[in-house]
Amino acid sequence: MAEDILHEVTQNEYKYGFTTDIETDIIPTGLNEDVIRLISSKKNEPEWLLEFRLKAFRHWQTMKMPDWALLKIPEIDYQSISYYAAPRKNAPKSLDEVDPELLNTFNKLGIPLEEQMALSGIAVDAVMDSVSVKTTFKETLAEKGIIFCSFSEAVEHHPDLVKKYLGSVVPYNDNFYAALNCAVFSDGSFVYIPKGVRCPMELSTYFRINASNTGQFERTLIVADEDSYVSYLEGCTAPMRDENQLHAAIVEIVVQKNAEVKYSTVQNWYPGDKNGNGGVYNFVTKRGICKGENSKISWTQVETGSAITWKYPSCILQGDNSSAEFYSVAVTNNFQQADTGTKMIHLGKNTKSHILSKGISAGVSNNSYRGLVRVGANAENARNFSQCDSLLLGDKCGAHTFPYMDVNNDTAIVEHEATTSKISEDQIFYCNQRGISTEDAVGLIVNGYAKEVINKLPMEFAVEAQKLLQITLEGSVG
């Protein structure tokens, strides 16, 4: 395996950086109410959804881009972005109707949409630019009453569920990017796990930005009813482009009594080139609510891509005895910037949260952990443990930790531990002396450092994540 990695490292800068030449239905750049009406009508949306969009848009116009993160964000001209791009062939009924070029793209990405996925037991929803292309295994899942489909299909076929939960965890006015997403979101995935059902396979969504000058604004909504369980994976890539592309997604998770949702992300948007040109702006709002007693949410993220990442997957622990976990590895190299972390809001009694964040900075990048632990006045016996580790490669990068605590109940126990370390020349030389090249040594050490988090990922993702870590850090030790 080390050989493959080395080969990849030396041969590829960003192996997902290809574009697909397919006919695209793209609307002109710019953002106003007419554009929003156009998006909504292209998707044949009901009136209530259009109203939701317009309400969000009107509110968004009163908002400013947040500036509290430790990020240098160039000014973004929201009028120069196209808010809808779709592969022209719409809504394929079967695999035969999917554009062969598109299938080719997903094959290149290693996501065969065919039922051969049965082997790995993952059901995939693939989103290209703005439109959900194909959801596999829909029938298999339907037998158990599980709904796994594109967001648009959910709006069409399960409007009551969507209406009930849309915006219930992340309200339309939550923050600047969330409001923007609510106004212009194009597609995404919808998951509903009925009472007492344990989803028999991993559900997975693959996001891909392809067209240039487009933003991607997808939404994911996951509802786990009482006593249910689902593990959900999300992966993302984009072509290499000189200009920056905006990605502002929302993920909402609702977990009822005794249910559990495990959400894993391997984020590998194009990070820009070595000089900091191009790359995706990843401004994402992810939040889950443990609504019922004994419910559980687990976020695992491996963040290697994007020029700028602004992302805080959070949990609201409302149900008594509910628990939440946040495991994160964030890597920045060259000119990448990341400000990422989590919020754990303890409202119920005996609620527990565990935060484990591993930041890795190289090049001239900046990597910040920002986390909030809030314990409400009624959250008796709330318990939090946070551990934030930073690893530095070289002496031109930065690692920062911003832990916030807001504890309003005397019975709470909140702990925070933080470490900062550097890969030492002695460690590298020790590996060298055993025949291991510097590049491989860094990969070995970094993967060792991130192991606790990587181990939380489902198998296939863990292997991919390990390779990504190494590739991202290529050339970071001289």
Add this chain to the structure above:
Amino acid sequence: MRPIPNIMLEIKDLHASINGKEILKGLSLTVHPGEIHAIMGPNGAGKSTLSSVLTGNPAFEVTHGKVSFYGKDLLELPPEDRACEGIFLSFQYPVEIPGVSMVNFMRTAINEHRKYNNLPPLSATDFLRVMREKKELVEMDNKLTNRSVNEGFSGGEKKRNEIFQMAMLEPRLSILDETDSGLDIDALRIVANGVNKLKSPENASIVITHYQRLLDYIIPDFVHVLYDGRIVKSGTKELALELEKKGYDWIKQEVDKK
């Protein structure tokens, strides 16, 4: 007529410095397969510098001289290639690498060696078999190989782990840098046993030590005294005993007189 022995390592007039300060000042040494050379000397003589320079530690700069290993210019090779050529250093202070398991570390190392020699990677089964054999050879505890590289190891465990790695990698030339320091007598015996079991007519060792004690267990063919960056005296095992008895001062005086 005896056949001319094949030369393994040839160091000629080696000068090396760290941070601009010259430590090695014209060191020469020749090692043939099957030989054990002990290098002794007072603190600051340049013993550890020699091991660092031979293995390519980038902290040191070679300012003059030549080192060849089976005819190859060693100084031209990056450290990992020197390792794959068969030069192993048992570190005086082995570093800890948290999170990297010994198994993973060793498998990577072995497969890098094999790749260098155009061999396919070892299968998991073969690797584990080799690992088991070598663990027995150096009386290495199972629980140590299940941990991260050197993490939380005692001083003795770290040294034993070095010998274990040496057994795994089967080097042509092993350099033992103060392997005896920090070892109690039992650990010393185990480590020395390991080294002796690995000895063959094809490989050679350079044993760097401050004390003669280790040489009771690892019997050297040659003993060299390193002082002020040069080998100032060479002899056989008896020289080590003499040093033990008389200390280094008489050598210093002898050299300083010249």
